[in-house]
Amino acid sequence: MAIRNMTVATTRSLDGDMTVDEFKEWLRRFDVDRDGRISRDELRRAMRAIRARFTGWRSRQGISYADADGDGYIDDGEVDGLIEYAQKSLGLRIVAY
DSSP states (O other): OOSTTEEETTTEEEOSOEEHHHHHHHHHTTOTTOSSSBOHHHHHHHHHHTTOSSHHHHHHHHHHHHOTTOSSOBOGGGHHHHHHHHHHHSOOOEEOO
């Protein structure tokens, strides 16, 4: 499970491709309040874990891109939009196996 030889703060190394399910599981680790949604701050922490740059701006853009209902959070129904954003803007390789 991986993303271009980056080390994640959750003690897991991400190398190569990641499936959609693996991405969702990885993202859940950053859902600090366990509400089943990803906030901008939680998304920023996930981006920092993969050592992305400009995480404040990118997390704002990611929420804006994927948040279909405009509530400021990414829920299960909006994760596909976040996956698309992650592939385009963060260079993550997420595949459907």
